[in-house]
Amino acid sequence: MSANAHRISDRADFTIEQNWRDYSDDEHVVWDLLYRRQVGLLADRADRAMLDGLKALDLGRGGIPDFDKINPELMKLTGWTVVAVPSLVPDEVFFEHLANRRFPAGAFIRTRAQLDYVQEPDIFHDVFGHVPMLTNPVFANYMQAYGEGGLRAVKFGRLKNLAALYWYTVEFGLIETPQGLRIYGAGISSSADESKFALEDASPNRIRFELERVMRTDYRIDDFQETYFVIRSYDELFRATVDTDFAPLYERLADGVRHSPGAVLPSDTVIQQGSQAWARRKSGG
Ligand code: HBI
Ligand code: FE
Numbered sequence: 001m002s003a004n005a006h007r008i009s010d011r012a013d014f015t016i017e018q019n020w021r022d023y024s025d026d027e028h029v030v031w032d033l034l035y036r037r038q039v040g041l042l043a044d045r046a047d048r049a050m051l052d053g054l055k056a057l058d059l060g061r062g063g064i065p066d067f068d069k070i071n072p073e074l075m076k077l078t079g080w081t082v083v084a085v086p087s088l089v090p091d092e093v094f095f096e097h098l099a100n101r102r103f104p105a106g107a108f109i110r111t112r113a114q115l116d117y118v119q120e121p122d123i124f125h126d127v128f129g130h131v132p133m134l135t136n137p138v139f140a141n142y143m144q145a146y147g148e149g150g151l152r153a154v155k156f157g158r159l160k161n162l163a164a165l166y167w168y169t170v171e172f173g174l175i176e177t178p179q180g181l182r183i184y185g186a187g188i189s190s191s192a193d194e195s196k197f198a199l200e201d202a203s204p205n206r207i208r209f210e211l212e213r214v215m216r217t218d219y220r221i222d223d224f225q226e227t228y229f230v231i232r233s234y235d236e237l238f239r240a241t242v243d244t245d246f247a248p249l250y251e252r253l254a255d256g257v258r259h260s261p262g263a264v265l266p267s268d269t270v271i272q273q274g275s276q277a278w279a280r281r282k283s284g285g
Contacts, residue, residue, distance in 0.1 A: 007086050007107070014093050018084040018107050020066040027109050028063035034115065034124045034190075035060055041195045047175050047182040049139060049234065050189060053132025064109060065127055074131070078140035082131055087120045091163075092154055098147025103134060116192060129186025130170070138234040139184075143170070145241040156250040161215040168214045168229045174198065174206065175231050181206065181271075184234075197224050203276065205262065206230055208269035211240045212249060217259045226262035230271055 009016045039060060042051065054060065056077060057070045071081045083097065084107040097104045105126035110118040118125070133139045146166065153162040171187035181199055183189050188198045198204070205227040207213075214229055231237050264270060 009086055013083075013097065014085050014089040014104070015083045016086055016107060018067045020064070020068070023064050023109070026112075030109055030112055030115070031064045031124060032062060033112075035128065037192055038128060038190065038195070041192060042183065042189060045183050045195055045199055046189055047177065047184045049136040050132050050184055053135035054128075056135045057132060059128060059132065064123060067105075070127075070131070074134060077135045078137055080134045080140055080143075082127065087122075091150065091159060095147045095150030095154070098143055099151060100147070101140070101144055103131060103143075105131065125186060125190040129190035133170075133184060133186070136234060138238050142234060142238040142241060145238065146170070149241055149246065152246060153250070156246075158250045158253055161250075161253045164217055164219060165211070165215050167219045168217065168225075168227075169209070169231070169237060172198070172219075172225050172228060173209075173231060173237075174228045175233070176271075181230060194224055198228055203274050204228055205264055205270065205274040206272040207264070208271060209236070209240075210267075210269075211244060212252070213259070213265065213268065215249075215253060216257060217263070218261050220261055226274065226276075227264075 007016055039054065057065070057073055059065055059070070067082050067084060074080050074082065078101075080101045080103060082105050083102045085104040087106045087108065089097075089104055094104060103126070106120065106122045108122050109124060110122045134143060146162075150159075150162055153159050167187075169185065171185050173185040174181045174188075175184050183195060183198060185198075188194045201224075204225055207227055207229055209229040209231045217227065219225065259265065262274070262276060264273060
């Protein structure tokens, strides 16, 4: 186990040094294995924004990315930087970073035995999955607006609703393109199985994104999604956060009405109704 695995931070913002020189050769090999597999799968499954971001930051240069090398490029493109954290950080710390255009990325990398699934976000999930999207100016604005909204949601006690918005967009979002549906969510793009499942399997619902509907929808963290929400553009996502007056929305959400992950509502614009043939699907999950 390298010195990087699950260190603790003694800073108020939970950051640590990445210490890129401490990664072992085998840890670099794990990144290369995951990178090569995903980039092959995503060539015609990921949205342009993600593929362009991978190139712009040269994340395929070989080995685990050194934040000192990718940050100047990312800063130039959209004013974001990646900061290293041991793993999940408290919600408010997370929102504070996003609101200041800092993306907290786990510094540890999964082992070869965990190639297909790791419980906590490791550097591959965070830097391969999330960071390329931060090179897209509109999505970068959405992520900062999300962070600011998160700090407000904590005050209104509406964290669960906001976490659902993050889950169904930043983590598991799909976008409509002239070539068909494409992936932009990091939870999908960093997973070999879900990259195929999210676009090609008949069992999940694919429903048009609507802010309040998504914020009321529960989700499962240990299996593929039962529903994927589809946006038309990143601008639609950004506008939803900046054009919405959240105070009355938070009042309405206080009624506690939630939808189950597989629900299809009469008010939904259904792009593809799932076959609902649910079985535990995540391989080895
Ligand atoms: N911390 N490092 C890290 N990464 C996350 O994705 C993350 C987090 N803390 C909280 C959190 N996500 C979720 O609660 C968000 O959905 C709000
Ligand atoms: Fe994530």
